[in-house]
Amino acid sequence: MMLFLSHQSEPIRVLVTGAAGQIAYTLLYRIAKGDVFGKDQPIILILLDIPPMLPVLDGVVMELQDCALPLLREIIPTDKIEVGFKDIDAAILVGSMPRKEGMEKKDLLKANVAIFKTQGAALDKYAKKTVQVVVVGNPANTNCLIALKFAPSIPKENFSCLTRLDHNRACSQVAMHCGVSSDKVKNVIIWGNHYSTQYPDVHHAIVNTHGCELGAYKAVKNDAWLHGDFILTVQQRGAAVIKARKLSSAMSAANAVCDHIKDIWFGTKEGEFISMGVYAAGNSYGIPEDLIYSFPVQIKNKRWKVVDGMSTNDFSRAKMNATAAELMEERDAALDFLT
Template identity: 45%
Template sequence: MFKVLSRAFSQQLKDPVRVVVTGGSGQIAYSLLFRIASGSLLGENQPVILQIYDLPHMQAALRGVVMELLDGAFPLVHEIVASDLPETIYANADYAFLVGAKPRGPGMERGDLLKQNGEIFVKVGQALDKYANKNVKVLAVGNPVNTNALIAMSNAPSIPKENFTAMTRLDHNRALCQLGTYLNAKVTDIGNIAVWGNHSPTMFPDLSYVTLNGDKIRGKIDNTWYEKEFIPVVQQRGTAIIAARKASSAASAASAAVDHVRDWAIGSNGNWVSMAVPSDLYNGEYGVPPGLIFSYPVVCVNGAYQLVKGLKLDEFQQNKIKVTVNELLKEKEAVADLIRK
């Protein structure tokens, strides 16, 4: 373990909050940590204590990341703690970005990935339960995110279920980009996109309620483009990026993680955002059974998220949601022994 204090270059208007990032020497964390340190996460008057975890054999690389963070001379970085000890990293954590997970290797079945990463997230959940602030806000970024978040949540019974989420904001942002290009519009002018379900090729990026500058425009979107181009492109965007750059998306994933937690903590200003959250909270609404971490359209207010209710689903939407529900049920079944009852 190593701990360093950063010099304070500006007045600290608030007490620092503790932000955990796991997989600290990996590509996503490398982008994420500098965004957090710069104030992109919680604002320019919120100091942070970075608590960065990686495996024992990655500590030398992690030390290099810490050196670079220090060299950035970030005014908001109150302290940096880097370690392979859960009791050190998760201590009194206010926010936790669970980035560290095994990547899917050549020839590896999804079930194998589920099992191996599930075992990691059992330990993560137990560590959060034992050491973290009981109001900690948790975001699973390491894949398969929905089921990993479910496993962590089930192994942290003293932390409220609603504090565990998984990231589909990357899919939401990808959908915004694709629609903005199609409409020749700024992404800030587009509203009411929804991403339902799993962060996988079964996800359903839904334009049924979309607006442009506040006006509903679904009837102006060509159905062939929507069903044959838009949905598959968003679903397969990660695969396309791997094919292009020979590595998985990292900077865009880190940016989406910042977006997710920032809006959750500070508010989404009335905008719909997509978050994978416990379906137990919603009593089967939209045909989603309890016991899953499922992506819904939500609005974030005062440190909490609220489901967008009362949406009417047509047969096309219901079928798309059913596909991704079934996939998540199968994933849950595959790791049933890791989910604490």
């Protein structure tokens, strides 16, 4: 006889696309273990991938079963959209067409427009209207925008894309430079695109060093580094990992997805903000509205709010506008493919 405790939560349905891939391999374990949605939240995992990857997905399912994780109530591997998106509470869209050697950016956009148009329509038709949608697959900002446009019945505020990996990279670089642990650095900002034009900004960041909170510029004491190599390192970190590892940064990306969703589910800490690609409507920074753009945000009750009124100097403004221009170019190219 099986007893169910009355205080136990109902399972939530979590979809991960590209579930046979590298990022998902780390991510799925973290979700099923309770690192993302809470240690008392049962999970139903829906693993969606393309038909040729189903044999690999079977192996992933076996491994998850063999972990004997008490929160994991059911695993549903599938290649069918209508199964994958049915009644889901969270959609983590990791799968996308990767850029291959010799592929032009426009070719990458064209392939992904088709994928995320289909997934947006599936969200609109099958998912709960309260679903939280996180886009990880690159080009993440534009993929997120396309999915949003094809899911008109789901609030735009329920869509976000991952720039938390860039945020974490920026925190880590500052922490290493100051000789402190990364949790001693807060309120860095990633503006714009999850691409090489992104702007890692520490003008409002705080570093806790020797028990004293200092602005990042005072703590680092090297403006030339903060305006030069620091920005380049964060912008080009993904390429550096691929060059060294011969594979993409799957572990750190999965970790960033966990951080991103956990903050959506449980909120950001008081007085702190994180970076997240969100719909730009109504922002106070003059960024064109019909974009998914990374801003500093605070989150409460699963609702994000852009932190308004942050001062920006000419150096920052130029970089914020440059990454916005790239996103407008991506958006216009993607919309052209749709028409």
